[in-house]
Amino acid sequence: MKAIEARDLVRRFGDLIAVNGVTFDVEQGEIFGFLGPNGAGKTTTINMLCTLLRPTAGTARVAGYDVCTQPAAVRRSIGLVFQDPSLDEQLTAWENLRFHAMLYGMQRSDFERRAQELLAMVELADRTHDLVRTFSGGMKRRLEIVRGLLHVPRVLFLDEPTLGLDPQTRRHIWDYIFRLREKENVTIFLTTHYMEEAEHADRIAIIDHGRIIALDTPENLKATVGGDVIHVRTSDPTRAVERLRTRLQVEPRVVDGVVMVELPQGERMVPQVVQVLSNGDPPLEVQSISLRRPTLEDVFIKLTGRAIRDEGADSMARMRMAVRSRRRH
Amino acid sequence: MSWRHELMAVYTIWLRDVIRFSRDRTRILAALGQPILFLVIFGVGLSPAISDLGGGELDYTAFLFPGIIAMAVLFTAVFSAVSIVWDREFGFLKEVLVAPVSRVSVALGKVAGGSTVALFQGVLMLLLAPLLGIPLTPAQILVLLLLMWLTAATMTSLGVLFAARTRSMEGFHMIINFVMMPVFFLSGAFFPLRGVPLWMEWLARLDPMTYGVDPIRQVLLQHRVSEAVLATLRLYPIAVDVVVLIAFWMLFLVPAVWAFARTE
Ligand SMILES: Nc1ncnc2c1ncn2[C@@H]1O[C@H](COP(=O)(O)OP(=O)(O)OP(=O)(O)O)[C@@H](O)[C@H]1O
Ligand SMILES: [Mg+2]
Numbered sequence: 001m002k003a004i005e006a007r008d009l010v011r012r013f014g015d016l017i018a019v020n021g022v023t024f025d026v027e028q029g030e031i032f033g034f035l036g037p038n039g040a041g042k043t044t045t046i047n048m049l050c051t052l053l054r055p056t057a058g059t060a061r062v063a064g065y066d067v068c069t070q071p072a073a074v075r076r077s078i079g080l081v082f083q084d085p086s087l088d089e090q091l092t093a094w095e096n097l098r099f100h101a102m103l104y105g106m107q108r109s110d111f112e113r114r115a116q117e118l119l120a121m122v123e124l125a126d127r128t129h130d131l132v133r134t135f136s137g138g139m140k141r142r143l144e145i146v147r148g149l150l151h152v153p154r155v156l157f158l159d160e161p162t163l164g165l166d167p168q169t170r171r172h173i174w175d176y177i178f179r180l181r182e183k184e185n186v187t188i189f190l191t192t193h194y195m196e197e198a199e200h201a202d203r204i205a206i207i208d209h210g211r212i213i214a215l216d217t218p219e220n221l222k223a224t225v226g227g228d229v230i231h232v233r234t235s236d237p238t239r240a241v242e243r244l245r246t247r248l249q250v251e252p253r254v255v256d257g258v259v260m261v262e263l264p265q266g267e268r269m270v271p272q273v274v275q276v277l278s279n280g281d282p283p284l285e286v287q288s289i290s291l292r293r294p295t296l297e298d299v300f301i302k303l304t305g306r307a308i309r310d311e312g313a314d315s316m317a318r319m320r321m322a323v324r325s326r327r328r329h
Numbered sequence: 330m331s332w333r334h335e336l337m338a339v340y341t342i343w344l345r346d347v348i349r350f351s352r353d354r355t356r357i358l359a360a361l362g363q364p365i366l367f368l369v370i371f372g373v374g375l376s377p378a379i380s381d382l383g384g385g386e387l388d389y390t391a392f393l394f395p396g397i398i399a400m401a402v403l404f405t406a407v408f409s410a411v412s413i414v415w416d417r418e419f420g421f422l423k424e425v426l427v428a429p430v431s432r433v434s435v436a437l438g439k440v441a442g443g444s445t446v447a448l449f450q451g452v453l454m455l456l457l458a459p460l461l462g463i464p465l466t467p468a469q470i471l472v473l474l475l476l477m478w479l480t481a482a483t484m485t486s487l488g489v490l491f492a493a494r495t496r497s498m499e500g501f502h503m504i505i506n507f508v509m510m511p512v513f514f515l516s517g518a519f520f521p522l523r524g525v526p527l528w529m530e531w532l533a534r535l536d537p538m539t540y541g542v543d544p545i546r547q548v549l550l551q552h553r554v555s556e557a558v559l560a561t562l563r564l565y566p567i568a569v570d571v572v573v574l575i576a577f578w579m580l581f582l583v584p585a586v587w588a589f590a591r592t593e
Contacts, residue, residue, distance in 0.1 A: 082420065087421065103425065104429060
C-alpha cells in the first residue's frame with residue numbers, strides 16, 4: 001500500500017484552476033516534497049488530501065483510504081501543520097496542546113510526555129503556561145509544529161513548516177522529523193520554499209500553475225541541469241547573451257537581469273566567459289561573476305524560465321502578513 | 330470512532346468556549362451592562378407611563394425584568410456562535426475540522442458551549458431579582474434555570490445555523506442585527522402581547538423568543554403578583570411554551586449541524 005496516491009486531482013475556485021490534474025504516489029516512510037512558487041497549488045493539494053477541500057475531479061487515497069468517501073478514516077491517519085496560523089491565542093500553549101490531544105484521543109500520560117519533550121525541543125518549555133497571544137511570530141510557529149507532531153500520525157503533512165524560523169530551530173525540527181521517520185516509519189509530505197529544506201526530501205515534485213512539471217530525487221533533478229551554473233552581472237545582459245551564444249555555443253538565459261549559463265566543468269570556463277564578454281565590440285563590463293553547483297532553484301529556472309524567489313526575509317514578511325490578514329482556508 | 334471519543338470531542342469544544350469566556354472579563358461585563366442599561370432606562374423611563382399593569386399591582390420594571398433576562402440569554406447565545414466565524418477567519422477551525430472527530434460532535438460542542446455561557450449570563454441577571462423586590466424560592470430558581478437553559482440552547486442553535494455558512498464577521502453581524510432585533514422586540518419582552526394588532530400577534534407567535542419570555546415571566550413573578558394578575562400576563566401554559574421551545578430548538582439544531590457538517 002502506498003501512503004499517498006493522487007490521481008488527476010483537480011480543484012477549481014470559480015474560473016481559477018488552482019490544481020490542474022496532479023498525479024503522484026508517496027511510499028510509506030518516504031519524505032516527499034512539493035516545491036513551487038506562490039500560488040502554484042501546494043496548499044490546495046494538501047487541503048484536498050486532508051479532506052478540508054473536496055476535489056473538483058480526480059481521486060486520492062491517503063493511508064489507503066479514499067479522501068472523498070472515507071474522510072473520517074483519512075483524518076484518523078494524518079497529522080497536519082498548516083501554513084497559516086491556526087492556534088487559539090486566547091488559550092495557553094499547554095491548553096492548545098491539551099485540546100489537540102483530546103481531539104485525537106491521546107492517553108494523558110503519552111500526551112504529557114510528548115508535549116514536554118517537544119516543547120523542550122523548540123525551546124518553549126518556560127512559556128508553557130503563557131497565553132499564545134503573548135508569543136512572538138516565531139514562537140507561535142514553533143508551537144504549531146509541536147502541536148502537529150504531538151500525536152504520531154501515519155502520514156504527516158507539513159505546509160511550509162519552518163517558515164520564518166531561525167536555522168538552529170529548523171535543524172532541531174528536522175532532526176526530530178528524521179527520528180520520527182526512523183522510529184515510527186511516518187510518511188512525510190511537505191511543501192517548502194527553502195531550497196536546502198527541499199534537499200531533505202527523498203523525492204521532490206516541482207509544481208507550477210497547478211501542474212507537476214518534474215518529479216524525482218533531488219540529485220536526479222539537479223543532474224538535469226548539465227554541470228555548473230555561472231551567474232554573470234554585466235552592463236548589457238541582452239548583448240551578453242548574444243555574444244555567449246555565438247562565441248561559446250551555449251544557451252544562456254536571463255533571470256532578474258542576471259545572465260545564467262549552464263556549463264560542465266564550470267570553473268574552467270569562467271576565464272573564457274570573462275574574456276568573451278570584455279574583448280568583444282563593444283566591450284561589456286563584467287560587474288560580477290560567480291559559479292555554483294546547481295541547486296533546485298536552477299532546476300526550476302531551467303523548467304520555467306522564472307525564479308521561485310521568496311526566500312529568507314521575504315518569507316518572514318509573508319508569514320507576518322498571513323498572521324495579520326484574515327485568510328480563509 | 331467510538332462514542333466515548335465523540336463525547337470527549339463535544340466536551341473539548343465545550344471546555345474551550347467556557348475557558349475563553351471565563352477569561353474574557355470585558356465580554357462578561359459588556360454582556361451584563363447592556364441588559365442592565367435597558368432595564369434601568371426603560372424601567373425608570375416607562376414606569377410612569379405604564380402604571381396600570383395588573384390593575385396597578387405590577388410595576389413596569391418588574392414586568393420588564395424577565396424580558397431582560399431573556400435578552401441577556403438571547404444576545405449571549407447568538408453571539409457565542411460568532412466564535413465559529415472568528416475561528417474560520419483566524420484558522421483555528423481548520424485544526425478542529427481536520428481532527429478525527431465527527432463534525433456533528435463539533436457542532437454539538439459549540440451549541441453546548443454557547444448555551445452554558447448564555448445560561449451563566451442569565452444567572453448573573455437573575456441575581457438582581459431581590460433588588461427589584463421579586464421573591465424567589467429554590468424551586469422557582471430550579472425551574473428558571475431549566476427555562477433559561479432551553480432558551481439558550483435554542484438561540485445558540487440558531488446562531489450556529491447562521492454562522493455555519495457565514496464567511497465574514499461583517500456578514501454575521503448583518504444577519505444578527507436583521508434577525509435578533511425583531512426576535513427580541515416581538516417576543517413580549519417589552520410590552521404585553523395581549524391586545525396588540527392581529528398581524529403583530531401572529532409575528533409574535535412565529536418568534537421562538539416568545540416561548541422563552543412567557544414561561545420565564547410566569548415563573549419569575551409567581552410570588553410577586555396575585556394569581557389573577559398572573560393569569561392576565563400568561564400567553565400559554567408553561568408546558569406548551571416548553572414543548573414549542575423544544576420544537577424550535579430541533580428546527581434550528583438539525584439544519585445547523587447539517588450545515589456545519591457540510592462546510593469546507
Ligand atoms: N479558497 C480559495 N478561494 C479562491 N481561490 C483560492 C482559494 N484558495 C486558493 N486559491 C487560489 O488557488 C491558487 C493556489 O493557491 P495555493 O494556496 O494552493 O498556493 P500555494 O502553492 O500554497 O502558494 P503559497 O506558496 O503562496 O502558499 C492561488 O491562485 C490562490 O489564489
Ligand atoms: Mg501554500
